[in-house]
Amino acid sequence: MIRKWLAMAAGLVLLPGASAWGADAINSGDTSWVIVSTALVMMMTPAGLALFYSGMSRYKNLLNTFAMTLVAYCLASVIWVVWGYTLAFGPDHGGIIGGMNHLFLNGMDVNSVTGTIPTYVFVLFQLTFAGITVALVLGSIVDRMKFSSWIVFAALWITFIYCPVAHWVWGGGWMAKMGALDFAGGNVVHINAGVAGLMLALVLGKRKGYGREAMFPSSVALSALGAALLWFGWFGFNAGSALAANGVAGSAFLATNTSAAMAALAWMGAEWFIAKHPTVLGLASGVVAGLVAITPAAGFVNLQASLIIGLVAGVLGYFSVSKLKLKMGYDDSLDAFGVHGLCGIWGALATGLFASPAISGASGFFYGNPKQVGIQLVSIAATIAFTAVGTLMVVYITKWVTGGLRVPVEQEVEGLDSAVHGERAFEIG
Amino acid sequence: MKKIEAIIKPFKLDDVKQALNDIGLQGMTVTEVKGYGRQKGHKEIYRGAEYMVDFIPKIKIEIVVPADRLNETLETIRKSASTGKIGDGKIFVMSLEEVIRVRTGETGVEAI
Numbered sequence: 001m002i003r004k005w006l007a008m009a010a011g012l013v014l015l016p017g018a019s020a021w022g023a024d025a026i027n028s029g030d031t032s033w034v035i036v037s038t039a040l041v042m043m044m045t046p047a048g049l050a051l052f053y054s055g056m057s058r059y060k061n062l063l064n065t066f067a068m069t070l071v072a073y074c075l076a077s078v079i080w081v082v083w084g085y086t087l088a089f090g091p092d093h094g095g096i097i098g099g100m101n102h103l104f105l106n107g108m109d110v111n112s113v114t115g116t117i118p119t120y121v122f123v124l125f126q127l128t129f130a131g132i133t134v135a136l137v138l139g140s141i142v143d144r145m146k147f148s149s150w151i152v153f154a155a156l157w158i159t160f161i162y163c164p165v166a167h168w169v170w171g172g173g174w175m176a177k178m179g180a181l182d183f184a185g186g187n188v189v190h191i192n193a194g195v196a197g198l199m200l201a202l203v204l205g206k207r208k209g210y211g212r213e214a215m216f217p218s219s220v221a222l223s224a225l226g227a228a229l230l231w232f233g234w235f236g237f238n239a240g241s242a243l244a245a246n247g248v249a250g251s252a253f254l255a256t257n258t259s260a261a262m263a264a265l266a267w268m269g270a271e272w273f274i275a276k277h278p279t280v281l282g283l284a285s286g287v288v289a290g291l292v293a294i295t296p297a298a299g300f301v302n303l304q305a306s307l308i309i310g311l312v313a314g315v316l317g318y319f320s321v322s323k324l325k326l327k328m329g330y331d332d333s334l335d336a337f338g339v340h341g342l343c344g345i346w347g348a349l350a351t352g353l354f355a356s357p358a359i360s361g362a363s364g365f366f367y368g369n370p371k372q373v374g375i376q377l378v379s380i381a382a383t384i385a386f387t388a389v390g391t392l393m394v395v396y397i398t399k400w401v402t403g404g405l406r407v408p409v410e411q412e413v414e415g416l417d418s419a420v421h422g423e424r425a426f427e428i429g
Numbered sequence: 430m431k432k433i434e435a436i437i438k439p440f441k442l443d444d445v446k447q448a449l450n451d452i453g454l455q456g457m458t459v460t461e462v463k464g465y466g467r468q469k470g471h472k473e474i475y476r477g478a479e480y481m482v483d484f485i486p487k488i489k490i491e492i493v494v495p496a497d498r499l500n501e502t503l504e505t506i507r508k509s510a511s512t513g514k515i516g517d518g519k520i521f522v523m524s525l526e527e528v529i530r531v532r533t534g535e536t537g538v539e540a541i
Contacts, residue, residue, distance in 0.1 A: 210478065211478065211479050211480070212479075212480060212481050213480055213481075214473075214475065214480040214482070215475070215478060215480070216475065281476070321476055321477050322474075322476060322477045323477065324477075325477035325478070326474065326477045326478070326479065331478075335476070335477075338477075
């Protein structure tokens with residue numbers, strides 16, 4: 001099983017070379033599981049995240065949040081198959097970026113194989129990750145960004161930020177060569193999206209009335225349903241990232257569910273103890289915090305480690321959204337940075353601590369490989385630095401292209417559902 | 430005739446209504462209102478974001494009584510609406526010129 005995984009990992013690294021294709025045979029079990037996983041991860045964006053975020057946004061911006069999530073997935077779907085995939089997984093250039101050989105998925109056909117699955121399936125599986133990553137960013141900026149600016153930003157960000165980082169980690173780039181462990185996207189997805197969200201929120205500024213007016217979620221019930229769909233989809237995200245129907249997939253599944261549950265309990269406990277209410281939004285956010293933190297570790301750590309990773313993620317998530325945000329004063333509207341950024345950093349670090357050779361062969365600090373912690377820290381710092389600077393550049397280009405990033409203040413007060421989309425989420429009375 | 434406007438805590442409405450029924454007063458108009466007095470607003474925090482609660486939800490009761498029943502009515506409202514804590518509300522009293530029952534055209538105390 002481990003040998004199979006290692007062979008798979010090697011196959012992934014070699015994947016950009018066309019010679020790697022067709023070398024292996026398609027395994028129907030692996031293929032079925034990755035196709036199902038792809039569909040599961042797809043659902044996370046226009047259903048799971050869309051509900052999770054829209055329910056948290058204010059009643060007058062519910063549909064705008066939904067629209068931003070949906071349009072992000074659509075943009076990623078088109079960009080990925082035209083130029084995104086090849087930038088991330090095309091032949092490596094200096095460890096930094098993939099070549100343009102597979103523009104429009106050129107050079108592959110129905111018989112192409114990546115690892116033990118058809119390359120088309122691999123392309124689609126990776127597409128769903130690009131989709132959710134860019135959509136996650138909007139959790140920091142809802143209620144105030146122009147829809148046109150979001151579209152331009154999302155297209156640029158997938159191209160210039162997501163694709164390079166995905167290449168570094170999964171496309172045979174420098175982080176992969178350095179030995180950084182990121183099973184399903186701690187760096188690529190969560191740190192990347194969380195830091196980008198914070199940068200965008202800082203440039204956009206706070207929502208009008210932030211810190212004075214109450215900004216309650218439109219529907220905690222929708223958010224809780226969204227979190228449940230994210231949880232469900234995350235089994236494809238993490239267990240699917242084994243890219244095989246094998247023991248590692250099962251182990252990743254186990255770690256994923258355990259961490260999510262543990263983090264929800266931890267968040268609930270921390271909130272109940274400190275703020276006196278075990279809120280439903282807290283439970284739902286705890287689930288997501290635990291899923292985020294286990295993402296880079298899922299296929300590397302054992303059950304005990306997943307319990308600890310979830311426990312810390314729940315408490316860390318609670319303190320980052322309730323205390324750190326208040327102290328620092330930034331308006332991370334739906335806590336993309338607090339939950340995805342910070343819990344993603346914890347998960348990437350924890351992978352370096354707890355990676356057990358019995359799972360996938362990689363060892364962390366507690367299994368006699370202290371060097372792994374250093375490698376993880378370098379990968380975390382590099383992702384943060386690149387994303388922070390790169391996102392700022394993308395933000396300013398977007399601002400220039402669309403003539404400002406923010407909606408006019410009258411629209412912000414009226415609500416973006418009616419001002420931008422001409423619709424209302426609910427017709428009551 | 431006197432018109433009484435009482436601002437009370439929402440959860441005390443049933444007690445006040447019952448107490449007024451018990452002394453034989455019938456009819457009242459009730460409105461959900463928001464406001465602040467000496468209690469002022471206060472700061473709250475939701476998910477790490479502060480906000481001011483300037484206006485606190487209250488219930489406004491309006492009733493009209495003959496002048497000779499005023500003191501008894503005021504005492505009943507005050508007792509039944511009181512919790513002894515800040516924010517129990519206020520009672521305003523004003524003289525009323527005329528009351529007309531729409532259906533019959535009766536006026537004055539007869540119309541109350």
